Amino acid sequence: MIRRYGEAVKAGQHYRRRPGVYAVLLEGDQILTTFQEKPKPEFQLPGGGIDPGEQPIAALHREVMEETGWSIRVTRRLGAFRRFCYMPDYDLWAEKLCTIYLARPVRSICPPTEAGHSAAWLPAVEALDLLGNAGDRAFLARAIQSTFPR
Template sequence: MIRRYGEPHRSDIRYTHRPGAYAILPRDGKLLMTYQAEPHDEYQCPGGGIDPGEGPVRALHREVWEETGWSIARPRRIGAYRRFAYMPDYDMWAEKVAHLYVAHPVRRLSAPPEEGHAAVWLAPDEAIALVANDGERAALKRLYSARGRFSTTFP
């Protein structure tokens, strides 16, 4: 069973299954995150939906580049969670299954091509405090060690 975060399932709503891939990106004691201004002002782990015919790792590379402008290397899957949410960009209710990865930001290729996104570097404690999604926050807390260093070992 995959752990659920956020709003409970509602029987009066028809949900669309929407798998996605999301990255936790540590480098030099900070985390590469994305700031999305629209439709809600929020900080997020870079990532998004897996397109039909696309695998999760390919989607992860694409989404990280679209939202941060960075290339990544050595993604390693660390878990998954699900949530039920309204997606205003698509005007639909979705059962989102988020596949989580830890990867290494390699280099900045460009500004984020996805409109309304900006790449930001945050200390792990800042990222935990600012990230909008409870599932991402839980993963960050589990990966952030008490010694103040980011661990890529998922307990």
């Protein structure tokens, strides 16, 4: 069973499953996030949908590059969660199946190429309150706990 975060499922609403990959990009006590301006301004874990025929890790590298301009080194899979939401850019009600990876930012290559996105470094502990969805916050908390055990 994959845990659900966020909005409750709307009765009678058809959702299309949309698998995606996202990265917790820790460097010391900082995290590299993407700031998305629309549909509402928010900080997010970089990542997104897996294109048809694309491998998940290749999609993760592509999405992080598009949203932050950084190359990464994937360390390990942290887990997955589901989120039911409306995606206005696609006019789509989606069941987002989000697989989260722990990765390291390696090098800034270029500015983000995806419109409306910018790379944003945040103190990881502060990002626990700033990330735009509960699933991202939960997996960041898990990564912090496993990376910096008390």
